[in-house]
Amino acid sequence: MPVRSNIVGIDSPEALEKALRAAYYLADDAIATASYLALALGKPLLLEGAPGVGKTEAAKAIAAVLGRKLIRLQCYEGIDASAALYEWNYPRQMLAIRQAGEESIDIYGEAFLIERPMLAALRAPDSTVLLIDEIDRADQEFEAFLLEFLSDFQISIPERGTLRASEHPVVVLTSNRTRDLHEALRRRCVYHWIDYPTEEREARIVMMRASSVAERTARAVVAAVGKLRREPLSKAPGIAEAVDWAEAATLLHKGGARWPDAFKRSIGVALKDEEDLHYISPRLDALIAEAAA
């Protein structure tokens, strides 16, 4: 296991937390620790959590801190090697064969290879961060294939041979936990379960992310969002919804609407499900008044 305790000047979880903050990501202690360990141990980082707690944002921030390009692979049911690894450019190959006529031609050259995210990351491990997003959406065969990739960091292309990464690329995996991941995959990674941030921290995130939101607004929105998350809703508002709500309320308020009213009228950006809105509407006034207090 190649352990590197110092990555681009970051030698402790605290240093990483600071760097992430400079990249506009407020990490708590635990996620900074997990991320630091993943980087130092050269292992993939697996982030699990409810939708909207900032898993993808974390990967973006890590890429920014390392000064690397983020390559994102969005998983979906039925994703396969041609979408994740590489594909041959068949029409071009066919044309090349026609044009070559009697001459011999290598139709498996670089020019015919279409690079997909995993191959791209493997070829430039020192300048990229590979984000494998929502791995729980992919099917189990793809997970098994991913496991192989993550243990050896090599890809074999039958027509060209095996390609191996010169160093372990930085890989971040995210999962919404709509199903259990294979135990072996969890084992291979450094794991972190992202929870919703504390009210204190979420208010700071809202103020940092939103353009011009007053602290009082941010606190009220965060308190309201926190209450909504404890309700049995089908789509609980995430951090992005909290930021949007704060922005929207501020906008309406500036446009002349009175304060609690502006807050209430903009709930549509936080709750986006008709049934949820219906469920909460009888208690909305009380909830908002309580949060705004």
Added chain:
Amino acid sequence: MSEEPVLPRAVSVFISFVALLRANGFAVAPEQTMAFLAAIELLGPRSLEHIRKAGLATLAPPPERRATYDRLFDLHFRGSEAIERADGEDEEIVRLQEEGRGEDEPPLADEANESGLAAARAEALVERRFAQETASDALRRLSREAPARLPRRRGHRRRRARRGPFADPRRTLRESVRNDGEVLRLGRLRRRTRPRKILLLIDVSGSMKARTEENMKLAHALSQAAGNVEIFTFGTRLTRVTRALVGPDPRAALERAADEVLDWDGGTRIGDSLKALLDGHGHVVRGAVVVLCSDGLEVGDPELLAAQMERLGLLAHRVVWLNPLKESPAYEPLARGMRAALPHVDRFESGHDLESVAAALWR
């Protein structure tokens, strides 16, 4: 592994913590233990919290067992101090303390390992037990037939076929090379089919007491036979037991499930349980074959049940209800809950023998 070899004695505390976790059903691989040790070294460690976090990140305890992890961590690294502090807060810790008093002396921090293992064993003895019995022949037959007969859905991937709706450029190109780049025959692809998800909802309330064990065994057999089975139990609350039922040994699996379910033999709130399922785990319902094992004796609001059954019916591929009362030929679904639910049920069977389970499940 590292430049500075760590003293073996220092390491043994961490190794024995991993052993304690394993004894409590956490799956920890040797490579994770190595990562754990490397992580501790990387972090200093300057405090106990560093060790806890290193363990969380590298040993990857499942989030729903996080509380157990923390409890074991405190037990192992803080010993008796942790137990006293937690007094009254946590039922099981208190129980551990009582167990400890019976011994000659309270567990000390130095001997945290032994006391931890003993405590883990003691803890495994509480909660309800399932009777010891291996899967019956009927269940074995069911699991043998299941892979071939369970419903399938159209998959996203394609496979080669003589005829099919899609062209196969890869094969076409390869074959054309043989003919100097001339395409003589277009390769074809068709979609593969994949097994559908199966979602079992097992009523563990008092009125179903006689059937619960059979149903749990059925659930275990199905989850062994098919790869994508989700299992929840409900009575007054909804509990996911899919993970607990993993593993080939039915007795051990049922025991693990027995530890996780807290509402054995209570009342039945089917409507509320379904709502919790649809709100929190709606994704497991979509496109699945949903099997409800319940007698339909609802104590909650039948209107809520009807509304939730409708939601369920809209999301699921097929809704199956296995009601043991139907075994009697004279049975009529008169209970308010059952009457409210029936319009949204596709197949209504007794589930008391293999034939009726097969009739409900097979394609």
